[in-house]
Amino acid sequence: MSVRSALICAAALSLSALPAAAHFQEILPSADVLPEGGKVTLDMLFTHPVEGAPVMEMRRPARVGMVLNGTDTDLSDKIAPHPVPGGAGWQVSADLEDPGAAVFYVKPQPYWEPAERKFIVHYAKVVVDSYASGEGWDALVGLPVEIAPLTRPTGLWTGNLFTGTVLQDGKPVPGATVEVEFVNDGRVDPPNDAFVTQVLKADANGTFSYAMPLAGWWGFAALVEGDAPMTSPEGKPVPVEEGGLIWVKATDMAAKRN
Template sequence: MSDRIAAALGLLLLGFATPAAAHFQEIIPSADVLPDGGTVDVALVFTHPMERGPTMDMKKPAAVGVLSGGKRTDLTTRITEKPVDGKQAWSFTYDLAEPGAAIFYVEPQPYWEPAENKYIVHYAKVIVDGYASGEGWDALVGLPVEIEPLTRPTGLWTGNVFTGVVLKNGKPAPFTDIEVEFINDGSVKPPNDAFVTQVLKADANGTFTYAMPRAGWWGFAALTQGDKPMTSPQGKSVPVEEGGLIWVKTTDMGAK
């Protein structure tokens, strides 16, 4: 075997051995609870949270909004570009003037992933509790793929479990794959690649449960295949990964 062929085979085997990095659409507020109400800052970044990157260019979202008090408000015109690691990302601010949950959500534009030969659309949401009311956190936005929380996703201690139901087109999606990642601040070094993305499946009712072992933001991504293919930049029909994400924060006891 020639050195050139051996090298090519080595690269091929390496490609098979290296797991695909999990893409997560972040929608992260400056706090999960505002005990006195006020303004919250929300960042929109498309990245790999546990590995702290690489960050990917995020085109201006198709839609950004908030569900509060049973009313949906479009916030798309209020977002501003705020690059992260030199890549396109977005942010906005919102004032929580009344008690109750503000459920922020984003519908990103489809992202073409050539390494996986598919488009990715991750509908993501996060809940911020105004005035620590504990109300309205289980309301549904009505996204094509959405996680309905069965655990209140605000005011959680480190070590609490989070339980949710995966919904696709408003109905439970049994046996859906769930990927879980922690937004790493650099304090966690995974022993190997198997620890970067936690993986579980929803049960026959679309329900899943996960215990969060560290303080910080955790993302749950329910991954489904879109009902309709899209056309790749090369003009070919390709599948679409539709994800429903929810972000949950945990806090250590004794922390402020």
Template sequence: MLRTTIMGLCLAAALASPAAAHFQELLPSADVLPEGGTVDLDLVFTHPMDRGPHMQMEKPLRFGMLREGQTTDLLPKLVETVNGGKTAWRTSIDLKEPGTAIFFVEPKPYWEPAEGKYIIHYTKVVVDSFSTGEGWDEMVGLPVEIRPLTRPSGLWTGNLFTGVVTKGGQPVPYAEVEIEFVNDGSVTAPNDAFITQVLKADANGTFSYAMPRAGWWGFAALTEAETTMKSPEGKDVPVEAGALIWVKATDMGKAP
């Protein structure tokens, strides 16, 4: 009886705890390449602020680069790796020419049994080669996507990042946006309320957030897909379609 009671209490505590935010990371080694060159990109599915746990990430359905209106398929360049004991992906891309490269990924749907739904986070990040400051607001055309109104590269700590949540190319009024910092271990949240920052876009789908610390910040606008999918048990379940963009803040006086 004691064992059963303890197990019941543990289950109740788990259900009462706030759900950890899933974030599809797509992090480059730099947001700006002043002289061009090679950028390394890591694709990990995890909880950034908590530094885990990591989730198994199967090979994406799409991974590419948008540059000057041209899309390049980079899926064959992905190399399987391990991060946090789970499968992740990595690649290196040489940006020889000036201009902005927008890297994006459409991961394979992830089944989350705790929430009873599939998760697809359409994710992108901007890398500026030769510090041109051009082309950063070009849209990939993902089903759900954040349109940056602030250039998402070359930002100081404390800068206000502003974007518009879109679905099917149209703004999403009052969309919920979750924000997390990629914690290097230097930040301890006072309590769970500080782990994931949450805000609502306005009636035009526009949101803003001032990044208080140097490092990478993920902005995840969560929407529900129009269609359902079959769970492993064969039931129709919802699909969380997230629009993610990663933005780096840099302290003044420090190199990126």
């Protein structure tokens, strides 16, 4: 059992009686940069990254795709189950044979959150740069809610400032709420709940910034209310929380050895 799987098991037991917290749709690649191109595998999970659990029910994604060099490729037929302790996960792989930054994304099916009496639909994406090209990283997928990166989201050092703009239907969202969490592998024990989810407000242009203080994967979730309600399991109209997520990896800077 991996370190993260063990943490998920332990966290699921300790958090089972707690109220709902920040949900994050993960889409995490095996690498953010492929210096020589090649295969990349992406894991998809709907969970609380810092706490490691609970793992929410994630049905087979409605669509998984890749935008590369102006082409949107549907990878949905390559989705495979990838269960983890406590819940269902999914996985997809792709071969990046040409240079360029591939923007992978997932459109999940709506998740019913009974504790909050609403549906949650979080559209998530991550950039993988093939051959460390440094090109195409700012390409937009065209998701209903999406974060447009103003900082290149690959090849970032720990402590770098990540900046992005929140878009809804392609337009900036002034004052949008952005939640931030990192994938905790057991290195950090938050002092209390206030440290689990960082919360930002975008400015009047929908732009936000955050400096990543720890190496690893960081998720930025821009949250807005959907335009139309959905019908709850009880047959009543309920609100929809739509999220636009981007995942960014920070890497520690190592001193050169003489």
